[in-house]
Amino acid sequence: xxxxxxxxxxxxxxxxxxxxxxxxxxxxxxxxxxxxxxxxxxxxxxxxxxxxxxxxxxxxxxxxxxxxxxxxxxxxxxxxxxxxxxxxxxxxxxxxxxxxxxxxxxxxxxxxxxxxxxxxxxxxxxxxxxxxxxxxxxxxxxxxxxxxxxxxxxxxxxxxxxxxxxxxxxxxxxxxxxxxxxxxxxxxxxxxxxxxxxxxxxxxxxxxxxxxxxxxxxxxxxxxxxxxxxxxxxxxxxxxxxxxxxxxxxxxxxxxxxxxxx
Amino acid sequence: xxxxxxxxxxxxxxxxxxxxxxxxxxxxxxxxxxxxxxxxxxxxxxxxxxxxxxxxxxxxxxxxxxxxxxxxxxxxxxxxxxxxxxxxxxxxxxxxxxxxxxxxxxxxxxxxxxxxxxxxxxxxxxxxxxxxxxxxxxxxxxxxxxxxxxxxxxxxxxxxxxxxxxxxxxxxxxxxxxxxxxxxxxxxxxxxx
Amino acid sequence: xxxxxxxxxxxxxxxxxxxxxxxxxxxxxxxxxxxxxxxxxxxxxxxxxxxxxxxxxxxxxxxxxxxxxxxxxxxxxxxxxxxxxxxxxxxxxxxxxxxxxxxxxxxxxxxxxxxxxxxxxxxxxxxxxxxxxxxxxxxxxxxxxxxxxxxxxxxxxxxxxxxxxxxxxxxxxxxxxxxxxxxxxxxxxxxxxxxxxxxxxxxxxxxxxxxxxxxxxxxxxxxxxxxxxxxxxxxxxxxxxxxxxxxxxxxxxxxxxxxxxxxxxxxxxxxxxxxxxxxxxxxxxxxxxxxxxxxxxxxxxxxxxxxxxxxxxxxxxxxxxxxxxxxxxxxxxxxxxxxxxxxxxxxxxxxxxxxxxxxxxxxxxxxxxxxxxxxxxxxxxxxxxxxxxxxxxxx
Numbered sequence: 001x002x003x004x005x006x007x008x009x010x011x012x013x014x015x016x017x018x019x020x021x022x023x024x025x026x027x028x029x030x031x032x033x034x035x036x037x038x039x040x041x042x043x044x045x046x047x048x049x050x051x052x053x054x055x056x057x058x059x060x061x062x063x064x065x066x067x068x069x070x071x072x073x074x075x076x077x078x079x080x081x082x083x084x085x086x087x088x089x090x091x092x093x094x095x096x097x098x099x100x101x102x103x104x105x106x107x108x109x110x111x112x113x114x115x116x117x118x119x120x121x122x123x124x125x126x127x128x129x130x131x132x133x134x135x136x137x138x139x140x141x142x143x144x145x146x147x148x149x150x151x152x153x154x155x156x157x158x159x160x161x162x163x164x165x166x167x168x169x170x171x172x173x174x175x176x177x178x179x180x181x182x183x184x185x186x187x188x189x190x191x192x193x194x195x196x197x198x199x200x201x202x203x204x205x206x207x208x209x210x211x212x213x214x215x216x217x218x219x220x221x222x223x224x225x226x227x228x229x230x231x232x233x234x235x236x237x238x239x240x241x242x243x244x245x246x247x248x249x250x251x252x253x254x255x256x257x258x259x260x261x262x
Numbered sequence: 263x264x265x266x267x268x269x270x271x272x273x274x275x276x277x278x279x280x281x282x283x284x285x286x287x288x289x290x291x292x293x294x295x296x297x298x299x300x301x302x303x304x305x306x307x308x309x310x311x312x313x314x315x316x317x318x319x320x321x322x323x324x325x326x327x328x329x330x331x332x333x334x335x336x337x338x339x340x341x342x343x344x345x346x347x348x349x350x351x352x353x354x355x356x357x358x359x360x361x362x363x364x365x366x367x368x369x370x371x372x373x374x375x376x377x378x379x380x381x382x383x384x385x386x387x388x389x390x391x392x393x394x395x396x397x398x399x400x401x402x403x404x405x406x407x408x409x410x411x412x413x414x415x416x417x418x419x420x421x422x423x424x425x426x427x428x429x430x431x432x433x434x435x436x437x438x439x440x441x442x443x444x445x446x447x448x449x450x451x452x453x454x455x
Numbered sequence: 456x457x458x459x460x461x462x463x464x465x466x467x468x469x470x471x472x473x474x475x476x477x478x479x480x481x482x483x484x485x486x487x488x489x490x491x492x493x494x495x496x497x498x499x500x501x502x503x504x505x506x507x508x509x510x511x512x513x514x515x516x517x518x519x520x521x522x523x524x525x526x527x528x529x530x531x532x533x534x535x536x537x538x539x540x541x542x543x544x545x546x547x548x549x550x551x552x553x554x555x556x557x558x559x560x561x562x563x564x565x566x567x568x569x570x571x572x573x574x575x576x577x578x579x580x581x582x583x584x585x586x587x588x589x590x591x592x593x594x595x596x597x598x599x600x601x602x603x604x605x606x607x608x609x610x611x612x613x614x615x616x617x618x619x620x621x622x623x624x625x626x627x628x629x630x631x632x633x634x635x636x637x638x639x640x641x642x643x644x645x646x647x648x649x650x651x652x653x654x655x656x657x658x659x660x661x662x663x664x665x666x667x668x669x670x671x672x673x674x675x676x677x678x679x680x681x682x683x684x685x686x687x688x689x690x691x692x693x694x695x696x697x698x699x700x701x702x703x704x705x706x707x708x709x710x711x712x713x714x715x716x717x718x719x720x721x722x723x724x725x726x727x728x729x730x731x732x733x734x735x736x737x738x739x740x741x742x743x744x745x746x747x748x749x750x751x752x753x754x755x756x757x758x759x760x761x762x763x764x765x766x767x768x769x770x771x772x773x774x775x776x777x778x779x780x781x782x783x784x785x786x787x788x789x790x791x792x793x794x795x796x797x798x799x800x801x802x803x804x805x806x807x808x809x810x811x812x813x814x815x816x817x818x819x820x821x822x823x824x825x826x827x828x829x830x831x832x833x834x835x836x837x838x839x840x841x842x843x844x845x846x847x848x849x850x
Contacts, residue, residue, distance in 0.1 A: 092377065110370040110371075112370055
């Protein structure tokens with residue numbers, strides 16, 4: 001491992017102190033400023049129980065890929081395209097009923113470059129849309145039950161984390177995840193995955209991908225808080241989850257989930 | 263049976279030593295404090311990770327002008343760090359934030375794609391604006407359609423940047439015959455810089 | 456081809472994980488042959504009964520190696536024992552392997568004890584020291600002591616059958632219990648793995664036995680070889696039926712995942728699936744074995760044919776492991792595409808390392824055979840009594 005456990009803890013303590021200071025300042029400022037913008041939507045803190053939900057509105061996503069970039073920068077994820085905590089897929093359904101899916105570089109550069117659109121030129125498209133993907137933080141996570149050393153587990157908030165000091169790199173969890181949300185970090189040789197930006201949500205902030213989403217296609221919050229965006233959307237819109245037949249009970253809900261998305 | 267009991271005794275002794283060694287050597291220091299799987303320790307480690315994207319509430323503390331025009335514009339749903347990039351190190355250490363002002367940076371969201379929601383503002387980048395930077399006409403902090411264009415008042419050549427033949431918005435053909443001293447002798451500028 | 460989730464670009468379980476079930480399969484199969492002799496009293500296996508036991512040991516000792524070196528953090532391999540997660544099928548590996556190893560070691564020790572004692576008493580110098588250690592300080596080879604040993608051997612061999620089934624059935628379960636992967640997720644998987652394990656183990660023994668008689672220049676026991684071939688044919692038939700059944704039921708049910716699985720088995724792995732696993736590795740050997748039983752051939756020709764069939768079966772079972780392990784990962788979990796995989800030649804998961812791991816058991820086997828020769832030329836088999844509680848000797 002590149003960082004020893006001792007250094008890891010030391011850094012952690014420093015970070016925690018910094019985090020507390022930062023949180024208090026920001027909290028104070030918020031009260032003073034009383035700014036009301038889309039960004040000031042915060043997670044009710046502290047989080048109790050497993051009531052956090054992530055909602056993705058497929059009808060809103062524009063495929064800009066800012067979320068993918070933010071995730072990689074925020075969480076120190078390797079920039080190569082085969083390592084992703086979150087990514088954006090593009091679904092294109094032609095009039096002949098064919099479904100084409102792609103996700104160039106995980107969508108990190110968006111979908112506007114010419115080489116990404118060549119094969120869609122002249123295609124008779126019935127409909128097309130983007131589907132952002134991330135760890136579903138399943139209530140019944142298959143990845144957790146298969147880990148031979150219990151290095152991956154659900155926190156009390158229901159977020160699935162990987163203990164980098166315990167993971168042996170067997171990658172059974174990578175096989176067991178039906179959503180392809182896990183990968184082996186090539187630097188530490190341990191498995192990595194989306195944490196819903198655990199270090200942010202525990203400070204009352206939004207995950208980085210939600211933070212940067214320009215159209216509000218990604219929403220995050222407490223389903224038990226009636227004023228939160230997610231509880232409002234879940235109340236008013238029909239939501240669905242990916243691969244419900246597998247019984248994993250995802251905590252990531254999708255609005256406008258099209259048939260054939262998996 | 264006696265010979266087997268003896269052999270068994272030897273083996274059990276070996277196994278015992280083996281297990282004691284296993285138990286003593288690899289037990290981590292945090293075992294006692296955090297229990298068998300040491301999950302709480304690891305959860306604390308994850309919670310203490312440094313942030314790259316800052317608390318968005320902080321931006322307004324210094325950048326009130328831009329924040330103000332942004333906060334009731336069409337771009338108010340676009341967070342500062344979406345375009346300006348992660349800002350935690352800017353907050354902590356004053357590291358300058360870099361911003362990509364190229365057409366491509368705007369195109370990532372606004373170029374026309376069949377996959378985007380219909381009601382989202384999109385343009386065909388090849389047909390629109392030539393090679394002019396988007397911010398020439400569209401203020402990124404407070405965009406409007408049609409754009410409210412900020413016109414520099416001084417100079418004939420400034421006007422021609424956009425209004426010459428083949429430019430962004432060419433003047434009508436009959437103008438060239440008149441050849442006045444400057445555009446402003448006839449045209450007034452709606453909004454000047 | 457098609458669409459893969461971005462994280463699926465790399466095949467996580469590579470060649471090393473292909474040879475791991477292959478090796479444990481050989482262990483289970485070889486052990487079951489020795490149990491057929493010790494428990495079910497198939498005395499025609501006498502020439503290879505002891506050999507099959509040490510073959511099982513040699514392969515068993517190597518079984519964890521591909522797993523351990525495949526880990527991202529091999530230095531943490533022992534964490535499997537120290538902090539096992541009991542909801543994980545994989546965490547059972549260490550324990551099942553350990554129990555099985557102890558069982559095989561005990562049985563071998565008991566079977567070879569008279570020899571070890573003899574060598575320890577007659578040897579000199581370093582040889583004497585080695586055998587004295589192996590004897591664990593027990594030199595009692597009286598008739599009474601040996602009688603107790605024989606009863607224990609029988610019990611161990613008896614326990615060994617479910618243990619061997621567990622060892623390999625469990626490997627099948629590791630794959631079969633992954634609901635995320637439609638090519639793996641079937642309750643048939645443990646049984647298919649188990650049967651193909653037995654098939655590969657018997658085939659291995661057949662090959663090794665023929666080779667050993669050639670190397671040692673001793674006459675071949677044709678009755679023993681025929682019995683091996685018969686059992687091989689029997690297990691092969693059942694294994695083939697189940698493997699076919701799996702694919703046929705997937706085809707007939709035609710669930711959501713069938714489209715991509717059809718693409719897999721008729722495209723990417725068509726050669727190794729239909730060509731090697733079914734045709735070259737099962738159908739041809741079955742016909743060959745049938746010919747040795749029906750056609751009028753001299754014993755030498757029969758031996759050649761049986762040897763040929765067993766070699767093909769070994770290749771076929773390897774292809775089956777490949778088709779399961781690699782094939783399953785080629786299928787995107789998005790069910791919209793098939794990935795690509797060619798094992799590299801060099802590197803830890805390369806062909807060279809895997810070949811070395813696969814050959815290592817043969818080296819170990821050589822050492823064991825040198826230390827405790829299992830051959831019993833001219834030794835008449837002990838008359839076996841049928842198994843029963845009254846025969847267990849534990850009154």
